[in-house]
Amino acid sequence: MSDALFLAVDLDTGQTKPLFQQLYEAISQHIRAGRIGAGTRLPASRAYAAEIGVSRATVLAAYDQLIAEGYAVSRQGAGVFASDIGTVAAGWIAPKTVRPVPVPDRSGPRPFHPGVPDMRAFPHRLWAQYVGRVARSETGGWMQGAEPFGDPVLCGAIADHLRDWRGVDVSPEQVVITAGAGDAMELILQTVAPDGAPVALENPGYPVLVQACKTLGNPRHWLAVDDAGACLPDHPVAVSVITPSCQFPRGMTMPVARRQAHLAGAGWIVEDDYDSEFRYSGTPVPALMALDRAQKVIYLGSFSKVFSSGLRLGYLVFPDRLLDRVHAVLRARGSRASVMPQRVLGRFMEDGAFHRHVRKMRRLYRGRRQVFLDGLAARFGAGLRYRDYGAGMSVVLEFAQRVDEPGLRSRMQGAGLSCPMLSDYYFDGGAQQGMLCGFCAFDEAEINDGLGRLETVLMPFLDLTTAKA
Amino acid sequence: MSDALFLAVDLDTGQTKPLFQQLYEAISQHIRAGRIGAGTRLPASRAYAAEIGVSRATVLAAYDQLIAEGYAVSRQGAGVFASDIGTVAAGWIAPKTVRPVPVPDRSGPRPFHPGVPDMRAFPHRLWAQYVGRVARSETGGWMQGAEPFGDPVLCGAIADHLRDWRGVDVSPEQVVITAGAGDAMELILQTVAPDGAPVALENPGYPVLVQACKTLGNPRHWLAVDDAGACLPDHPVAVSVITPSCQFPRGMTMPVARRQAHLAGAGWIVEDDYDSEFRYSGTPVPALMALDRAQKVIYLGSFSKVFSSGLRLGYLVFPDRLLDRVHAVLRARGSRASVMPQRVLGRFMEDGAFHRHVRKMRRLYRGRRQVFLDGLAARFGAGLRYRDYGAGMSVVLEFAQRVDEPGLRSRMQGAGLSCPMLSDYYFDGGAQQGMLCGFCAFDEAEINDGLGRLETVLMPFLDLTTAKA
Numbered sequence: 001m002s003d004a005l006f007l008a009v010d011l012d013t014g015q016t017k018p019l020f021q022q023l024y025e026a027i028s029q030h031i032r033a034g035r036i037g038a039g040t041r042l043p044a045s046r047a048y049a050a051e052i053g054v055s056r057a058t059v060l061a062a063y064d065q066l067i068a069e070g071y072a073v074s075r076q077g078a079g080v081f082a083s084d085i086g087t088v089a090a091g092w093i094a095p096k097t098v099r100p101v102p103v104p105d106r107s108g109p110r111p112f113h114p115g116v117p118d119m120r121a122f123p124h125r126l127w128a129q130y131v132g133r134v135a136r137s138e139t140g141g142w143m144q145g146a147e148p149f150g151d152p153v154l155c156g157a158i159a160d161h162l163r164d165w166r167g168v169d170v171s172p173e174q175v176v177i178t179a180g181a182g183d184a185m186e187l188i189l190q191t192v193a194p195d196g197a198p199v200a201l202e203n204p205g206y207p208v209l210v211q212a213c214k215t216l217g218n219p220r221h222w223l224a225v226d227d228a229g230a231c232l233p234d235h236p237v238a239v240s241v242i243t244p245s246c247q248f249p250r251g252m253t254m255p256v257a258r259r260q261a262h263l264a265g266a267g268w269i270v271e272d273d274y275d276s277e278f279r280y281s282g283t284p285v286p287a288l289m290a291l292d293r294a295q296k297v298i299y300l301g302s303f304s305k306v307f308s309s310g311l312r313l314g315y316l317v318f319p320d321r322l323l324d325r326v327h328a329v330l331r332a333r334g335s336r337a338s339v340m341p342q343r344v345l346g347r348f349m350e351d352g353a354f355h356r357h358v359r360k361m362r363r364l365y366r367g368r369r370q371v372f373l374d375g376l377a378a379r380f381g382a383g384l385r386y387r388d389y390g391a392g393m394s395v396v397l398e399f400a401q402r403v404d405e406p407g408l409r410s411r412m413q414g415a416g417l418s419c420p421m422l423s424d425y426y427f428d429g430g431a432q433q434g435m436l437c438g439f440c441a442f443d444e445a446e447i448n449d450g451l452g453r454l455e456t457v458l459m460p461f462l463d464l465t466t467a468k469a
Numbered sequence: 470m471s472d473a474l475f476l477a478v479d480l481d482t483g484q485t486k487p488l489f490q491q492l493y494e495a496i497s498q499h500i501r502a503g504r505i506g507a508g509t510r511l512p513a514s515r516a517y518a519a520e521i522g523v524s525r526a527t528v529l530a531a532y533d534q535l536i537a538e539g540y541a542v543s544r545q546g547a548g549v550f551a552s553d554i555g556t557v558a559a560g561w562i563a564p565k566t567v568r569p570v571p572v573p574d575r576s577g578p579r580p581f582h583p584g585v586p587d588m589r590a591f592p593h594r595l596w597a598q599y600v601g602r603v604a605r606s607e608t609g610g611w612m613q614g615a616e617p618f619g620d621p622v623l624c625g626a627i628a629d630h631l632r633d634w635r636g637v638d639v640s641p642e643q644v645v646i647t648a649g650a651g652d653a654m655e656l657i658l659q660t661v662a663p664d665g666a667p668v669a670l671e672n673p674g675y676p677v678l679v680q681a682c683k684t685l686g687n688p689r690h691w692l693a694v695d696d697a698g699a700c701l702p703d704h705p706v707a708v709s710v711i712t713p714s715c716q717f718p719r720g721m722t723m724p725v726a727r728r729q730a731h732l733a734g735a736g737w738i739v740e741d742d743y744d745s746e747f748r749y750s751g752t753p754v755p756a757l758m759a760l761d762r763a764q765k766v767i768y769l770g771s772f773s774k775v776f777s778s779g780l781r782l783g784y785l786v787f788p789d790r791l792l793d794r795v796h797a798v799l800r801a802r803g804s805r806a807s808v809m810p811q812r813v814l815g816r817f818m819e820d821g822a823f824h825r826h827v828r829k830m831r832r833l834y835r836g837r838r839q840v841f842l843d844g845l846a847a848r849f850g851a852g853l854r855y856r857d858y859g860a861g862m863s864v865v866l867e868f869a870q871r872v873d874e875p876g877l878r879s880r881m882q883g884a885g886l887s888c889p890m891l892s893d894y895y896f897d898g899g900a901q902q903g904m905l906c907g908f909c910a911f912d913e914a915e916i917n918d919g920l921g922r923l924e925t926v927l928m929p930f931l932d933l934t935t936a937k938a
Contacts, residue, residue: 071725132597143779257553286538332676336651
């Protein structure tokens with residue numbers, strides 16, 4: 001017992017931290033700092049315990065922990081010795097940045113943020129009842145990762161939904177549940193375009209899908225968009241990703257002739273059917289998959305736009321001939337969709353509550369769309385153009401002339417408006433001028449107020465360009 | 470009204486399907502089949518309605534739908550004409566395979582399946598109460614994708630957990646919630662190893678992490694595993710992925726000298742700390758991140774093993790200097806973690822219920838481990854070797870001699886046993902012989918019964934190889 005360091009350990013019986021832990025921390029700190037050198041013999045436990053006034057068991061527990069972590073080694077019959085732990089890693093200790101805790105934005109989207117449902121009209125109480133009921137009746141299954149392809153009840157409800165609403169006859173086994181569109185796109189690429197096979201994507205299009213191709217390293221080709229939607233690929237590609245029901249972001253529905261032309265191509269087709277439930281006249285246009293006789297269409301469905309983005313659930317429907325392949329991929333990578341919300345949504349759909357909600361939202365959005373378009377016509381003249389496709393959750397406003405986009409963006413932000421520019425959805429620089437306005441998440445008063453602000457912000461830009469021209 | 474086809478449409482007022490829908494379907498079918506050719510004028514609506522006995526509005530609605538989908542075009546003043554929709558895509562219609570609906574396996578894992586918690590000991594009623602309470606008190610937030618980096622309450626609870634259990638001082642803002650380990654690994658690679666930077670992974674190691682590198686196209690180097698855990702990389706790599714607390718699958722804890730050596734290297738370090746809560750003597754070894762003075766460790770945590778795999782939730786802790794980068798990546802790809810289970814788990818942790826459960830499971834597993842090891846010693850002699858590291862959820866049994874693995878696998882499956890071979894976790898072929906046995910998900914009777922079956926299956930293999938040698 002020569003080393004004063006060992007005797008100077010400062011143990012405090014008043015702490016909730018156990019004494020052995022305090023002792024272990026004190027000694028390991030000395031070893032890390034080099035104050036107790038490699039090879040130093042630690043005091044014999046019995047004598048040490050007596051000297052510092054703790055039980056021998058406390059000292060032995062501290063030594064065991066030091067040995068477990070490699071700070072010390074025990075040599076049979078000779079005692080316990082400090083290890084050579086190497087030098088402390090070179091480097092700098094950054095001053096701990098004090099970051100303000102981000103306050104989550106509970107105020108809802110600002111006008112005219114596109115693609116978000118109005119969660120104020122969500123049936124929160126009914127949903128809570130379903131959540132509670134499922135939670136009480138489950139005895140373990142929903143906390144276990146039992147079904148790698150998705151909850152069977154949910155898959156069955158989705159198959160029914162697709163038959164009734166989208167005109168596609170699929171069986172529940174063709175359905176795979178995903179953690180949203182990005183996860184779904186990665187799963188598709190791993191299944192039909194591994195090893196960097198080229199992929200064609202719409203331009204303009206949905207950035208999340210482009211990002212997935214980028215992440216997985218698949219070369220990207222662009223599909224131009226004309227009045228009939230996505231054009232055919234001009235390169236041989238393994239997969240084309242298209243939005244036939246409602247082109248994102250422009251909004252047109254692909255006519256059947258163009259659909260047939262895509263189906264006659266060589267590659268796989270991903271049909272991204274993100275908000276086709278919202279068609280405001282007639283019935284929803286059947287899915288492209290309904291015309292697919294060659295089993296080449298993979299259907300990508302989402303709940304983020306028609307139901308809730310917080311669930312982070314989406315789904316894929318694979319043709320029968322791809323099922324073995326996708327199952328192998330899923331077994332290797334694991335599913336990323338939480339089982340818990342799947343169970344609840346499956347029961348919610350099965351009972352018809354989902355469809356009642358979607359129908360209610362469609363009525364609500366139809367009215368809001370009319371308010372938005374009427375207000376637009378009343379406030380803006382020939383400076384703005386838009387096309388009415390009678391579907392979707394947003395409208396593209398085209399500027400008749402070139403507009404200073406950075407200036408417009410900053411003025412819009414200042415006015416509390418949130419409309420992305422059309423150029424945000426172009427991936428090759430050659431964007432048309434315009435912006436995307438969503439009308440779904442705002443009531444009549446909010447729409448009219450937002451349009452007033454939009455007029456104030458936008459008019460000088462339109463006038464200016466007109467004057468210049 | 471010359472064309473008999475139009476007059477022969479078969480409308481049924483007894484159906485729930487609206488008449489306009491029936492009419493639209495009949496005509497579109499004729500157009501698709503080529504029976505109504507491109508350019509054919511559709512009958513004038515008023516006369517047609519009278520002939521087939523429906524209202525004119527019905528005919529107009531059907532025509533609108535045909536026009537919306539591109540089956541027909543309207544020419545001002547001239548009428549409505551069938552479009553040229555191209556030829557039907559060449560291809561084959563596969564006979565619809567009748568797949569049996571897979572019956573989800575509710576029987577629980579078979580002995581000695583590793584890495585799964587015993588969900589029979591899960592506090593289902595208490596969890597259901599939390600689920601119900603959170604569902605009732607939420608008025609929208611949890612159905613909205615408001616927090617891309619994770620629920621703030623859950624992030625705070627995780628920071629507290631890491632301080633109390635893992636000796637790491639982090640702030641809630643450093644925590645990012647993920648949809649499990651595969652998702653987490655992809656997020657890490659996109660943040661610190663984009664553009665195919667090389668990654669070092671333990672061999673043997675965890676296949677899900679290897680798969681993520683493969684998916685993203687990062688070249689892989691192998692870290693050999695010796696008695697001190699993962700060795701240092703022998704190539705320059707951007708990232709090393711290691712399991713210092715409990716090497717997977719071998720089980721040893723990395724001593725502090727090896728930890729310092731890893732920290733002194735050039736690249737980023739991913740500390741995969743998947744089940745460190747389960748240490749059966751002393752206190753958990755502090756995380757490697759606790760020694761990290763250079764802000765180079767990214768901590769990867771999981772709930773799948775200590776709590777529930779069905780939640781599909783995990784988390785990452787990034788050093789401060791990486792936060793801006795990881796936030797940018799998350800904004801581009803979107804979060805994949807469902808908000809709903811995050812909210813519940815956050816409250817469950819905050820109230821201490823999570824730690825009570827983990828402590829209870831640790832006691833339970835400690836006892837089961839002893840039963841397993843005692844039974845092993847009683848039944849097997851020198852034919853089997855294992856090392857006792859006093860931690861984790863499984864034990865590696867090493868065969869003293871070469872064993873016919875395919876034969877052993879099939880016999881084990883026949884006996885209702887589920888033990889992966891050590892070779893399943895080696896990625897370069899050079900595997901040691903042995904198998905991985907989990908002891909957590911089985912009670913005493915199941916362990917003893919399983920060991921009896923294991924003895925019956927394994928003995929002939931061990932004897933045979935002994936006889937051959």
